Amino acid sequence: MPRIVSRRLVDSLQSKVVSGFYTDSATLIQTTPTGSYDANNLPNVTTNSILIDCSFTDKPTREIWRDYADVEDIQAEIRFEGHTPTKGNHIRLTGQFDTSDFPDKTFEIVGIQNRDAFGWVCALKAVAI
DSSP: OHHHHHHHHHHHHHHHHHHHHOOEEEEEEEEEEEEEEOTTSOEEEEEEEEEEEEEEESSOOGGGGTTTSOTTTOOEEEEEOSSOOOTTOEEEEEEBTTBSOSOOEEEEEEEEEEOGGGOEEEEEEEOOO
8 A cells, every 4th residue: 555655646746846847848869779880880870859848957066966977078957757868868958948939959968867756867068960
């Protein structure tokens, strides 16, 4: 019985966090090598783009990233729930504060922390694609 109650509590917390805290939008861009190579001997990849609701800040808390990434590279931080990110994935910020008229910015994930019921927190560095 306690397991059912705790799962309901976790689901309730996740729902409240997503609806009240994740006011930004982004695309999680995941690439996977296919195992084949092109004419320049570079690996062919498939790309999967996933729309996510998130919370983005360009003022990251660098001290929490000391064990996960080079803090000199960290320029932003994102929090979201759902799809599992990996280092090297890209995040394209597409909207902030529930608006879509925001210039696209793209970042690479350089550090990841799993916050269980509260989702993922990722350290980001800006990239040009």
